[in-house]
Each structure stands twice: as structure tokens, then as C-alpha cells.
Amino acid sequence: MASSDTDLIIHAAGPDEGLRLALEDLRIDRYLEAKRLLRATYGDWALRTSRSQVLAVGAAGNKAIDSWYAEEPSDPDALMMRARVLTQRLLNAHRGGLSGRKLISAVNAAGAACKAAADRWPADPVPYVCFLALAQTDMDQRFPHHRAHWNSPPEKMLPPGPWRVLDRVNERDPLNREAYHRMLGVFHARGRGGLDFAQWVTTFAPEGSPLKLLPLYAYVETYRLQLEHRQTASVIAYWSTADKAHYSRQGLYGWFAHADPRSYSLLDLHYLAYALTATGVGHAAEVFEAIGPYMTTSPWALVTPNPQWWQSNFRSARSRALSVTGGRR
Template sequence: MREARETAGLQDFAPVYHPAGFDQDLRAVLADVQLGRWLAARDLLARTGGDWALRTSRTQVLAAAAARTDAVEAWLSEEPGSADAVVMRARVAVERALQAHREGKPSLVVLEREAQQACLIAARRVPADPVPWVGLLALAQVDVGLQCPEHWREPWEKMLPAGPWGLLARVGERDPAGNREAFHRMMQFFYACPHTSVADAINFAQWAVSWAPVGSPLRMLPLYAYMESYWRHRQDGSLDPLQHRQWSREPVVHYVRRAFHGWKDRPAPCTSVVDLNYLAHALWAGHQYADAAKVFHVLDRYATRLPWAYVCDDPASAESAVREFVRVRAQCLTTTRSRGAAAPKHRLRFA
């Protein structure tokens, strides 16, 4: 009876969806940006300084909100000499171009050109900052016709596909730790380019894992690539009914374990909530319920639409994705508690 009540309570769990994730300072600032205010964003980026991982994640989230307002334009008008404002203008321009690309808007050509120029201006203004180069790398996925030679360079390793390797190198020169967003932008290029494929993205992700240090967010890359492969097969009707078992088979198991080994069980502000959702799903799908439960504990109430929308009954329904997250979380936590309760209790013996 008690176990049934606990399971029901877990099923009633209400997840939280917020772009700021674990970054509590960003959460407060984001509300201001959404209202068209910029002072708090200026102060936050000034405090962020040269923490490139945190700066990259914060500018990305801020740009997604600011792209729907004139906050950055107002900031530049008031402080035209602000380097952070110039970088944020580039970020917002890239976000608007990507949005136009997703929606198939005719304004894409103009917005893409404006975004490229804004990124180049920011790169000259702040030469040590990787963010403008991350922006240029993000725009590569828009160039499906490969009009820009920079988007089709020879890879660093012979077995890897051609792509915007020069732009990735520019990011790496400034952020040698391995910029999470930059590597995800490379994978998005491989998904979008007519001359590459998801298989190329998988090879790229596996290559990154081969040298990424323990605890690096780059170790999560294969989880995204394998999930994208699953999703595309599901979309085009070629999904093998047993393909979901890939998560409990090699080589996928190997990469899931590599991702889990050294993961941060005390998340930093720049820790990606999406990464942990993908990791929790991969562990659960591979029947590693105890480890998945550990990730769910760290996530607390934070959820993301993906990967759950890719595996739920109705991918187009936000409610269906929520139910899948809640169901999987409940299963992992309940299974772990049940096993703990069933473990034999040993009495202490004194000599």
C-alpha cells in the first residue's frame, strides 16, 4: 500500500521547464530581458567575465529572449561602446536568422547576411571571445547550398566529414576546454547539410568523446546523435520495432557509460539541463535504473521537451512529452527504492 502511494505521488510530479536551468542568476535577468529591459543583462555579463562556458550558455539563452524584443538595440543606443552589447547584438542577429530559417521566411537572406556581419564585427571588437565564432558556426546550418567556402573545409581527421572545421578551430583557439555549443552546432550542420548525414554526426560525436576529458559535456554528444538517428527513422517510417533496444547494446552502451562516468552530480550554473535529460533517458532506456535515478535526483524538477518528445506516443503533443518524462522518472525512482527496501538488513555484531 505504501509503495502504491509513493508511486502515485511520483506520477503526480509536476516538472519545471525553464531556459535558465540551474543558473539562478540568469533566471532573474531573463525576466527583465523578456520585458525589453537590458540593465540586468549588462551587469550579469560583466560579472560572468572570461568564464567561456558560462558566457556562451548565458548569451545563448539571453539572445533567444532578446530576439523578440528591442532590448539589445536599446542597450547599444545607450552604450555604443559596450563590447558585451556588441556581442549580444551578434547573438540576437544569429537567433533571428535561425528562426527565419526554421520558419522558411523570405527574410532569411537579409537576416543571415546581417548576422554574419554582426558576428565579424563582434569578433574584431572582442578578439579573445569565442562567442562571435560560435555564432558564425551556428549560421553554417543555414547555408544548405554551401555558398560560403568556410562551411566546407577538410576535417581534422581523415575518417570525419568535411564541414565548417575552420570556424570550430577559431572557437577552440579561444576556448580550448571544448565549447559545448560549438560542437552541437557542428552536429546541427551535419544534420542539415545535403552532403552529410546523421551517420556523419555519430562519427563526429564518437571522435569528440575519444579525447574529451572526464566530466566534459562533449561526452554527451553521442546520446544526441543516436537519438536523432532514432527520431529520423521514426519520422520516415523506417524505424525497426526493436531499435529502441539500441540503448542496451554496444556500441551505444559504451558511450552512455562514458557520458555517465565523471558526470557532475553537483551542477554548475552552466550545466545543461538538456544534457542531463538525455543522459537520464539513455540510462533508463538501457535498463540502468539506479544510475538514471541519480540523474533524476540532480535534475530535481527540471525537464526539457527533448528527448521525451521523440519517444512519447504523440511527439506533436507537449503534454505527451511531459507524461513520458514523469512516467520514466517515476519508474526509475520507484525501482531504486524497491530494490533498496528489499536489500537484506545486517545486524551489527560486537566482539
């Protein structure tokens, strides 16, 4: 069945059935499926990072991970997930307006959980990815939460940030996808340096690395802010520039064409599909085929003036792309 004929599936697990079962378990305050799922990631840092990130989002609103940690306080996965969940709760609260002493207290609690997880399993990159996420709440250098969030950059064109923490991640899992997205999130939160950082990363990310797509995320965030403040022209005017077309092609030929399909991030596929269609570069049919029926709200809901249109926009873009080649190639 061609992708255009299928119903859309909107679920945080995407096609990962094991992750889907673990999320369902977490919703009823049970953690055993998550525990089994994380055990299966040993030896694959990328999978451990991506699965634990999704699990933390699903567990932030319940007590499943708190119960696991209470029952097995020395288990490295329980400690890592506790750091994940406290970090996610902090980010959620910060987006909800948490500030001042309450914010600092939450940052310190999450930071202590990250340190405990890092001490328990020093080789694990995930606690350091969580340390990077904490810096997303540290937005004013005049009143820093931690000096490690404001290190000098490796290049003059780049802004200060948690560069030494990024080094700690790279020592354990070079070019970890989430770590670089967290860095981008820090610069977006501070309102400067995001695109420069994303473009710089593509200069050393190898073929097949999802970091080739990082500028597309920066472009989407810029467009989202322009929409929010009513400062943008039409979508065509914004996306029809040589630099955006260049990085869309780089995503297609530098990442998608070389990466193992089993390693594809569903979110990356959606960002690439959107960019290829929005810039007019085209050649998006195979990307939409790789997406299949599995939806993510981003970037589609971020780049439309009416959030209610996002599924229609996706269907329209997919239909146009597939019509060029008649579906599968």
C-alpha cells in the first residue's frame, strides 16, 4: 500500500513497538517494560539515548520512575532515568514559567541526579546529555546558574555555552545526536548563535550523520518565531533561498542517502521532507516513503499560521512528492 493511502499514526514511539509497550506501561505507573527496553540498548548509545529521551517525556507526569529508583537506588538504568525525568520535569516547568529560587532549586536537584547517574556508570553519555539540557534554562550570563553553561567556544564565530559538557558527551559517544540538538536548544533559548552553530556542525559531521540536518531545525525555529511575532512574509518567500536549498540537499544526499534506514529518526525524516518540499528542492518521495504512516507534529505544526492545518499540510506535501514518481521508486 502506498504511503498516501494509509491513515496517519501519531505516537511518540513511531514504529518502535518495544518503546510503545514501555510507554503504555509507564502511563499506568509500571516500569518493568522500560527496564527491559533499556537493557536491550546496552552497546548502542544512540539507541539508549533516543529511547530514554522518549521514555522520560512519557514518565515526567507520573511516578513510575520514582518507584523504580526507590526500589533499586543503585541500578544504573534507574539512576539514569531518574536524571532524565527530573530534567524533563524541569524543562516542562521552565516552559510553564518557573523562575527565581524555585527554578534554581529544580536545576540543582536535576543536576544532582545527573551526577549520581554519571558516577554510577561513567561510560554512559546520557547523564551528560541531561547536563546539557539543564543549560537550556540558564539564559542570562549576568546571572548564571553554573559557570559550566557559559564556557568559551572553540571558534570565535560561535557563542559561549556548555562546551565542556559537550566534550564529555563526545568522549563517550562522538557526535551524539541529542547532545548537539540540546546545544542548539541552548542557543535558541538564549536568542543567538543557533544557526551559526548548526552550520558549523555540518562542516565536520560525516556522511550518514543526522547532524547534517541541524540547520533545518534552526531554520524552522527562526520561521516559528517570525510567525509568532507576525514578522514573516509567505512561506515561499522565507524558504526560497540558496542557503536553505543547500542544507536541504545536504540532508538528502549527505544523510538520508547514506544512513542505515534502521537508524533513521522519525523527526529527522519529517524535517527533511518538509524542507525538501518547502524549498522546492524536491526529490522527497523516498523520504515520505520512509516516514510511512508515522507522524510527528514538528515541524508541520510549527510552520503553519493555523495549527489546525498541519495534518492537511503534511498530506498535501506528501501527495505532491509521491505524485512525481507515482509513489514508490
